[in-house]
Amino acid sequence: MSENNFKINEHSLRTAISKVEPDKIVTRGYNQRDLIEKIRYSDMVFLLLKGRLPSIKEGKLFNHVLVSFCDHGATPPSTQTARLVASSGSPLNAAVAGALLSFGHKHAGAIEKTMELYQSKIDSLMLTGDADIDNKQIASLAIDLYNEYIVSKNTKIPGFGHRYHNADPRADKLMELVIKEGCVGPHTKLALAIEDLLYQKKNIRLNVDGANAAILSDLGFDPKLGLGVFIIGRVPGIIAHIHEETIDEDEFRRFCDIDDIVYDGPGR
């Protein structure tokens, strides 16, 4: 880091997101007065993350992605954490923060991993030089992945299979819409080709993370933003659970009471 950068580091901050002046705020080059009046909230999210407004088709797809992440009831650990924290009387923002801390690599980590996987495979094809990718190339990529994960490593392919669903209804609908809207890009092709193989051989299907990882990759999102998009989609559901918890519960929640806790240490 140059001395000059270093000084900036101490006392000031560079940003390309918004410019704040007295009585005027410009975000990604647009006056916020116009954004408030004219654009859909999902397009605003796209603008903030990508630095440009989406096309009509991109905007439709991105809206589907955000809606599909909204809520999975009280089953996820993050939602249970939100309710546990909220029931202690902590403020709403602290309960949302607690929920976010539950997004470790075992929970909600699949989106980023799957985006990296799809993008690295498709990028390697791109490098082979031919203008567009034919289905044979995609099919052989899928076979390679199947052999790499299932046959050699005997592990799961991220983005496939779900604890509660055989056919994740969100993934199924998302793929239906992408096809219907004629937006099947190379990453989505790859996801569908993997699903064909996994479904034939092991009755395993695409899940919501795998479907959205493909769509977000076709939309040109950096894998580092995969968890970010998931968080944006899920936070409203988490807040609904926190509000419900604070209305319903008059004492703090303990998911295990003393009888459910087995002590296996010394002095039993």
Place this chain on the structure above:
Amino acid sequence: MSENNFKINEHSLRTAISKVEPDKIVTRGYNQRDLIEKIRYSDMVFLLLKGRLPSIKEGKLFNHVLVSFCDHGATPPSTQTARLVASSGSPLNAAVAGALLSFGHKHAGAIEKTMELYQSKIDSLMLTGDADIDNKQIASLAIDLYNEYIVSKNTKIPGFGHRYHNADPRADKLMELVIKEGCVGPHTKLALAIEDLLYQKKNIRLNVDGANAAILSDLGFDPKLGLGVFIIGRVPGIIAHIHEETIDEDEFRRFCDIDDIVYDGPGR
């Protein structure tokens, strides 16, 4: 809490938000397959928080509210916290959590306070029994509030005045749209009446929190959800800042370096 409730408390959880079954998720009574295909993300947020879909006009207003909270550059402490945490190499979700923890009563606390203020005053009028509220009643409420806060307590009225803006461009645009769309409810009338007084006497105008507190109150939102709606609107901006920070910075950020820290303890 009844013994029965108590047991439920330990081991199970009641929720009216989503029902999860194998291959089917129902949220607020709607199949998620249909929600993903048909609704705007901002309407999904409304559905999650309010338990019903908005009317077309409600949906338009709520979309304006969410967009208006999107970003205020790197000026808010919460955004500075997000960048500080992200620059240490913590994961994105931890940096968002850190930002949320900066929403204390001195920062982003005004929305809830303002919603409570407007709603308590309007509710008290409602109780007087007459079907609808005339402008004379609203004007006298505004005068009461002015006298209570400014004259007696010599303090600020929450929702008015801004550190950087004389006329907060977001509040101004929001009020313009509410009027244009013919959605001026009693809480918005009250906000505008207070602004008239404050502007005449002290050149102080409505800010984005005050404007949205009025709109959300007219939309029937519980003040307890005020911070929640703000968080939903602001999280995408925070994530954009975190992503920018992790791309730009190669060392952790210190906003003060050693020369900026004044030691005034013993052994100087």
Place this chain on the structure above:
Amino acid sequence: MSENNFKINEHSLRTAISKVEPDKIVTRGYNQRDLIEKIRYSDMVFLLLKGRLPSIKEGKLFNHVLVSFCDHGATPPSTQTARLVASSGSPLNAAVAGALLSFGHKHAGAIEKTMELYQSKIDSLMLTGDADIDNKQIASLAIDLYNEYIVSKNTKIPGFGHRYHNADPRADKLMELVIKEGCVGPHTKLALAIEDLLYQKKNIRLNVDGANAAILSDLGFDPKLGLGVFIIGRVPGIIAHIHEETIDEDEFRRFCDIDDIVYDGPGR
């Protein structure tokens, strides 16, 4: 805030805790080289929080307080939150942060409340002017509190009663030690006088928060630091649980699985 303060606010920071110079760190007026060599960690905590080293008796009592907060198994919501977050694969610091967020006013909030209660009552006696407080005055304070909380408000007195213990073994031992070491100050006298009444009339006894609130008040701690001292005492236990969780569990924890979640919303 003066202009001068304001500028300081922006770019620099005043602190009386530590002075950092090249190759030298002075904390509360002591060279850290000497502190590392000579003092007990519990005395270091006292020095940081109070700005002075404890007397031998103060140091002994404060050490008892810290040890008494160490762990209550996996029963507290905060510990359950720590394990829930850790089991998702989030880093250790994020799991500790999650646990801390569970300290809402319903959980671990009693220490501060009890310190405020004891200190306000004892301060009011002090104001009456007589040099030291006799037991008759303390006894009548206890009766006033009993009547105020139990008789009039029909609520609990903070610091008394425990979900799992009739006689909280930590409170009992702490009081035994305070008496043995001849450190019964006015706040401890008050706690014991309230216990006498509550035990006679309702078989309710002092809990660990009530005992430590009395001791910390006699040690001159600000109630605002009550939760801080609890956190310092409890964090090692939380970290032990997080480490145990990450070693034992190979999948993320859900305290409720799908069968334990009752949906009571529309479309049942």
Place this chain on the structure above:
Amino acid sequence: MSENNFKINEHSLRTAISKVEPDKIVTRGYNQRDLIEKIRYSDMVFLLLKGRLPSIKEGKLFNHVLVSFCDHGATPPSTQTARLVASSGSPLNAAVAGALLSFGHKHAGAIEKTMELYQSKIDSLMLTGDADIDNKQIASLAIDLYNEYIVSKNTKIPGFGHRYHNADPRADKLMELVIKEGCVGPHTKLALAIEDLLYQKKNIRLNVDGANAAILSDLGFDPKLGLGVFIIGRVPGIIAHIHEETIDEDEFRRFCDIDDIVYDGPGR
């Protein structure tokens, strides 16, 4: 995970840390009544993390380690985060949580990395079979590390060098005490051998993380607990800063004000 384990996962929890019964709490096999009366808080921390009480020498060293982590003024990002969050009016526990979230791999991550490095190198020597390790073996390990990091990779060796200190006074004192107390184990030998080389060739010396990583490794701590021990040592300092911030500041803190923020996006 077996079906049986799976069920336990849902509804109950195994722990070897504490056993809670009515009126009795046993931690790591000891009655808490006895622990409160008899042991030092630093020994309690050791007991919680290691599952056994330390020897007298182990206890002395571990106490030095905890004290040495206490505070580094307001210079660390974590402390600046704590003050930023606290100044917004968030509760103390939320401000501590915010500080912990700043411990990313670039900040406070060095302890774990250094423990892994020392332990992997020493373990590899152990495997060569000879009962105890002579200084020649250690010296050649140090040379290997120097060549691996400095010569080949041209990177830093974790645990060496400090932003503000040439000779970190904490590391220097810790090593002095370890030698004085005759507790120089193989990991400490390795740290000192690396320091000899680095100091000769590059005038770089051991820092507090490197010194404590060596001591904790000689004490048999799992590297996964390195950050945990740092957190336990540092939390009291963070709480002192939060308390100071809430007493001193009457408005929320912004480390950068609008003039310090450079906008480099579109529409400049």
